[in-house]
Amino acid sequence: MSALLSETTKLRDQIVSVGKSLFDRGLTFGSTGNISARLSNGEILMTPTNASLGSLEPGRLSRFSAEGVHIDGDKPTKEAFLHQCMYCKRTQSGAVVHLHSTHSVAVSILANIDPEDVLPPLTAYYVMRVGSLPLVPYYPPGDKALAEAVAARAEKSHAVLLANHGPVVAGKTLLDAQYATEELEETAKLYLLLHGHRTRPLTPEQRRALG
Numbered sequence: 597m598s599a600l601l602s603e604t605t606k607l608r609d610q611i612v613s614v615g616k617s618l619f620d621r622g623l624t625f626g627s628t629g630n631i632s633a634r635l636s637n638g639e640i641l642m643t644p645t646n647a648s649l650g651s652l653e654p655g656r657l658s659r660f661s662a663e664g665v666h667i668d669g670d671k672p673t674k675e676a677f678l679h680q681c682m683y684c685k686r687t688q689s690g691a692v693v694h695l696h697s698t699h700s701v702a703v704s705i706l707a708n709i710d711p712e713d714v715l716p717p718l719t720a721y722y723v724m725r726v727g728s729l730p731l732v733p734y735y736p737p738g739d740k741a742l743a744e745a746v747a748a749r750a751e752k753s754h755a756v757l758l759a760n761h762g763p764v765v766a767g768k769t770l771l772d773a774q775y776a777t778e779e780l781e782e783t784a785k786l787y788l789l790l791h792g793h794r795t796r797p798l799t800p801e802q803r804r805a806l807g
């Protein structure tokens with residue numbers, strides 16, 4: 597088997613298993629969310645539109661050329677352009693995960709959150725895997741303007757929160773993107789759990805020490 601073919605097969609299988617793991621743990625539901633990953637030749641694999649992340653099929657994933665043309669597989673996610681915008685601005689990223697994870701969505705609906713950085717640095721792992729989280733203004737799912745608003749933030753931030761919608765997270769690998777998305781969701785949950793309590797987030801010095 598050629599190196600590229602074996603890389604593609606592995607990545608297809610990984611997208612399916614990550615999707616199932618996220619879905620089975622309730623981190624997205626119904627046919628919400630989408631996952632993409634970039635191959636070493638620049639091609640991008642994406643989950644099809646209206647597919648449940650819990651029951652993806654490796655051979656049906658949508659494949660795009662490095663130039664962004666749909667080559668084969670099922671009709672791609674309606675957020676295909678958004679994923680492409682992320683890769684375009686983040687040349688080192690190998691994967692993008694978008695979920696409708698409940699606590700992150702809840703935080704994206706709160707009034708009076710700081711759109712420059714939505715969540716406080718509650719834990720070391722949040723700082724290490726997410727760091728900062730800008731809020732992207734609301735646009736309907738699949739809207740070109742949504743992808744453009746993400747692109748405007750993507751150069752500086754690998755993780756963004758779509759208002760009244762959910763997180764989009766890029767990573768060097770699919771596992772990096774998955775772990776960062778999970779960390780974001782757990783931190784959103786902690787943030788909501790702590791509502792009304794006095795808290796002691798990490799200090800700027802503690803934050804800096806994490807790199």
Ligand SMILES: O=C(CO)COP(=O)(O)O
Pocket residue numbers: 627628629630643644645646647672673674675694696737738
């Ligand atoms: O999360 C979604 C839209 O934002 C799901 O859309 P797709 O089914 O087209 O991937």
Ligand SMILES: [Zn+2]
Pocket residue numbers: 628629694695696737761762
């Ligand atoms: Zn969505």
